[in-house]
Amino acid sequence: MKIYGLIVLFILCGSLLVAAQDKKENFNDIQNLLLKFHIDGEINIVLTEPLGHVEEMKVDLSFFPRENEYQDVENIKYDATPQAEITQNEKYITYLWEDLENGKKLTYSADASIRTKNTIAQITKKISFPFSLDPSYLKYTKASPFIDITPEIEQQALSIVEGETDMYAIVFKLADWTKTNIRYDLSTLTADAVQKSSWVLENKEGVCDEITNLFISMLRSLGIPAKFVSGMVYSNVDYTWGPHGWAEVYFPGVGWVPFDVTFGQYGWLDPSHLKLKDDADSGSPSTEYSWKTTASDDMDIRETHLETSLSDEGNTIKPFINVEIVPYKKAVAPGSVVPMLVTLENTQNIYAAPTITITKAPGLEEANTKQVLLYPRESKTIAWLLKIPEDSAPNFIYTSTLEAITTFGTTATNEIKYAEEYPPFRKEDAYEILNSLMERAEKTQLEGIAFSCKPDKQIYYKDDAVQVKCQVGSLHEEPLNVKTCLLTECHDITLLPRTQKEVVFSLKAETSGRFTATVESAKQVAYASIPLNVIKTPQITLAHIKPETVEYGEEVHVSFVIETDTPIYNVNMDLGFSNVNIKEIEESKEMTIVTSSKNLINGIDIDFVYSDAAQKVYNDKKTIKIEVKNIPWYAKMIFWMARFFQ
Numbered sequence: 019m020k021i022y023g024l025i026v027l028f029i030l031c032g033s034l035l036v037a038a039q040d041k042k043e044n045f046n047d048i049q050n051l052l053l054k055f056h057i058d059g060e061i062n063i064v065l066t067e068p069l070g071h072v073e074e075m076k077v078d079l080s081f082f083p084r085e086n087e088y089q090d091v092e093n094i095k096y097d098a099t100p101q102a103e104i105t106q107n108e109k110y111i112t113y114l115w116e117d118l119e120n121g122k123k124l125t126y127s128a129d130a131s132i133r134t135k136n137t138i139a140q141i142t143k144k145i146s147f148p149f150s151l152d153p154s155y156l157k158y159t160k161a162s163p164f165i166d167i168t169p170e171i172e173q174q175a176l177s178i179v180e181g182e183t184d185m186y187a188i189v190f191k192l193a194d195w196t197k198t199n200i201r202y203d204l205s206t207l208t209a210d211a212v213q214k215s216s217w218v219l220e221n222k223e224g225v226c227d228e229i230t231n232l233f234i235s236m237l238r239s240l241g242i243p244a245k246f247v248s249g250m251v252y253s254n255v256d257y258t259w260g261p262h263g264w265a266e267v268y269f270p271g272v273g274w275v276p277f278d279v280t281f282g283q284y285g286w287l288d289p290s291h292l293k294l295k296d297d298a299d300s301g302s303p304s305t306e307y308s309w310k311t312t313a314s315d316d317m318d319i320r321e322t323h324l325e326t327s328l329s330d331e332g333n334t335i336k337p338f339i340n341v342e343i344v345p346y347k348k349a350v351a352p353g354s355v356v357p358m359l360v361t362l363e364n365t366q367n368i369y370a371a372p373t374i375t376i377t378k379a380p381g382l383e384e385a386n387t388k389q390v391l392l393y394p395r396e397s398k399t400i401a402w403l404l405k406i407p408e409d410s411a412p413n414f415i416y417t418s419t420l421e422a423i424t425t426f427g428t429t430a431t432n433e434i435k436y437a438e439e440y441p442p443f444r445k446e447d448a449y450e451i452l453n454s455l456m457e458r459a460e461k462t463q464l465e466g467i468a469f470s471c472k473p474d475k476q477i478y479y480k481d482d483a484v485q486v487k488c489q490v491g492s493l494h495e496e497p498l499n500v501k502t503c504l505l506t507e508c509h510d511i512t513l514l515p516r517t518q519k520e521v522v523f524s525l526k527a528e529t530s531g532r533f534t535a536t537v538e539s540a541k542q543v544a545y546a547s548i549p550l551n552v553i554k555t556p557q558i559t560l561a562h563i564k565p566e567t568v569e570y571g572e573e574v575h576v577s578f579v580i581e582t583d584t585p586i587y588n589v590n591m592d593l594g595f596s597n598v599n600i601k602e603i604e605e606s607k608e609m610t611i612v613t614s615s616k617n618l619i620n621g622i623d624i625d626f627v628y629s630d631a632a633q634k635v636y637n638d639k640k641t642i643k644i645e646v647k648n649i650p651w652y653a654k655m656i657f658w659m660a661r662f663f664q
Contacts, residue, residue, distance in 0.1 A: 252290035381405030
């Protein structure tokens with residue numbers, strides 16, 4: 019007799035046993051991780067006839083790590099008790115036992131070391147949609163048991179991507195809509211059993227597998243190949259490694275590109291993602307069993323057990339997304355509603371979809387996280403609204419910190435001030451600015467335009483006048499009417515065929531950062547990033563002076579810290595009895611001077627000469643005072659006379 023069985027391992031986002039881990043927010047900015055992976059299972063042979071036996075028992079395990087561009091399997095080992103014939107191919111690790119007695123206990127396991135990598139898909143140019151498809155990918159465009167395709171799903175997908183022809187933009191919009199509109203909830207029935215895509219669309223809730231199912235269904239409804247990936251991932255909810263599901267989307271000419279909608283990782287994966295399997299459907303079995311017996315049977319099969327742990331952590335990556343945060347008005351009256359502008363710059367020639375999170379801001383009026391699509395080398399400005407507190411004391415100026423951080427760890431800070439003496443900013447004006455930015459964000463990329471801008475100087479001091487010159491060139495064969503803008507200043511221009519125009523903007527230097535200029539038509543927009551380096555007049559102080567007291571006549575090691583509010587260069591310290599030269603002080607510099615306590619009686623006067631980033635030279639004098647104890651009377655007289663006759 020031959021009987022078949024299987025176990026479906028549902029990826030329920032944290033429902034299986036995992037190995038504990040020291041708390042860490044994420045691994046987004048880490049180059050690679052060395053992970054240890056373990057899986058095991060158990061079978062007890064239970065036969066109704068005491069003299070019966072199992073002629074053959076086979077386990078096909080499909081849940082194990084394979085080599086791909088995101089991970090290297092450094093080694094993998096298999097084990098079985100009693101000894102089994104073990105083989106591996108691309109699809110399965112197979113364990114085969116023969117001639118087994120009633121009551122026999124079988125165990126099987128696999129252990130692996132895997133180097134996972136932080137890799138972003140290298141999509142450098144527009145892939146037009148729709149496209150012709152090789153027949154081998156057609157199975158990933160069809161409905162499956164859990165990834166169904168209904169008229170409602172197709173209509174929803176069409177409404178999200180209406181008019182879009184850029185493949186990456188289409189996938190991004192579907193992913194972002196799913197993440198924004200499907201509520202992640204482990205407390206619902208989705209935590210106990212996987213639900214079909216149609217159920218998810220109707221109920222607007224689910225966990226990672228439901229979220230991924232719906233995303234894949236919408237892609238397939240448009241004819242875009244996508245498959246379900248299952249594996250392990252690190253979660254900062256409970257700081258453990260657990261099972262997880264995400265998608266891979268086929269891009270013609272590129273291959274399969276990962277999209278983890280639950281984590282908001284589009285076109286890339288952080289290295290805590292360990293891929294164990296992919297399939298056309300989320301409900302495909304992880305373990306399949308087959309056996310031959312001489313009697314009736316009732317196999318006792320234990321659920322597969324998984325563990326993942328971190329063995330080694332690589333270096334941090336070099337961020338390629340620059341970020342700046344600027345309030346539309348730096349100082350406003352209490353109760354104002356002010357746009358807060360966040361500019362993102364993609365410094366590489368690839369598509370990118372970073373997450374931007376506001377970690378500090380007063381009165382944030384919406385969710386603190388947004389996902390942004392950036393084309394190669396593109397800069398884009400998005401906005402949040404701040405509701406400034408209404409309560410304030412007269413004659414007081416309040417300062418609030420603004421802070422934004424991107425997916426890859428780049429951070430920007432700024433501040434906004436509010437007091438009764440500052441002018442108010444109306445809610446109506448704030449919403450007008452916000453709506454304008456939102457309309458611009460919906461526009462597609464303006465093609466056939468050469469657009470670049472640069473300021474008239476490399477370095478400015480606060481409140482300096484700045485001129486920004488922009489060159490706008492057209493590659494079109496017909497005249498083109500466009501509008502160019504920088505902050506609130508805009509110019510309407512007509513570009514003749516294959517000609518170039520210069521547009522000049524004026525602004526006041528306030529803070530360093532990157533500003534975004536735009537050139538746009540009715541339905542399209544192009545961006546240019548403008549760096550502005552604004553420096554302060556340096557102010558230095560001496561802090562943490564030690565020791566506080568010394569005995570007369572002893573050699574003293576005097577330590578102190580030079581602090582500066584802006585970087586200074588070519589620093590010369592004249593102490594009277596010696597000179598010290600320092601190439602650069604960025605924020606602070608610890609110093610130690612060895613001298614006699616005799617030199618401390620009247621204090622040490624230090625003459626500083628230094629320059630700022632613009633090479634302007636400054637002179638300053640600071641004094642180190644330390645109490646000298648037990649000074650002999652004659653020494654006091656000598657030092658008094660020396661000071662008198664200076």
